[in-house]
């Protein structure tokens with residue numbers, strides 16, 4: 043049975059991932075950590091600032107962890123507001139997590155992102171191995187992170203694994219500070235107010251994925267036969283690509299009075315414009331059997347159903 047330490051366990055992915063890992067591996071085998079305390083404590087939890095290397099080491103050792111899932115990071119739009127802080131948190135936290143994994147021989151996962159690509163990357167069917175010259179601090183962190191994880195595997199034999207996540211959509215925990223967050227906000231506003239003002243312009247395609255597929259991808263990659271992995275740390279994975287008017291049209295099928303207009307945010311629009319329209323996930327499919335169950339239609343049905351219950355509408 044695995045013993046897993048999760049950083050950033052109260053974040054958008056971490057909160058749902060922790061629940062899933064506890065379902066699979068047992069509540070006491072997953073130590074959730076974050077910089078703030080959860081509202082309700084259930085299962086092992088410890089406060090951890092990922093820039094505190096000593097505490098990260100001690101918690102991992104005391105828990106007798108054999109796996110580190112490092113999720114703590116600032117997302118693209120927040121990182122752009124405070125690039126120096128983003129560098130220190132994203133890179134300092136990752137370096138500490140890799141070092142602890144090397145010292146304690148932990149299997150390691152951390153996510154990269156479509157943000158690791160830039161304006162000179164081919165925009166459509168973006169290959170697994172291609173030009174990566176991102177123009178955001180977040181992207182710089184992600185490319186450096188992919189390389190560091192490769193380095194720790196090649197140099198020290200740490201079993202590092204990772205994916206490039208697209209925008210993730212979920213009804214459970216809202217995202218914070220991402221460029222793709224509009225694709226979550228739109229469902230909340232559709233249910234609560236019947237209208238939404240998009241900060242991303244019509245025609246801007248980005249890759250997306252429903253959270254259950256993202257969580258399953260992490261579990262499947264971590265369970266995959268390591269000898270079959272050629273791209274260990276930065277597998278392109280995507281479930282769908284759409285632009286704002288397409289998600290609005292899908293919502294309208296269920297809420298016919300739904301209306302959307304646009305007030306474009308130049309900062310997040312520039313980030314979105316620098317990212318691919320649609321990436322090629324075939325290496326993940328070939329090397330560890332990646333698949334996504336939710337497309338835009340199926341995800342919209344589930345999101346609206348779940349949010350109506352959650353928001354009491």
Ligand code: AKB
Nearest residue numbers: 117118155220221222
């Ligand atoms: C963001 O928008 O910053 C993230 C991502 C695609 O990495 N959702």
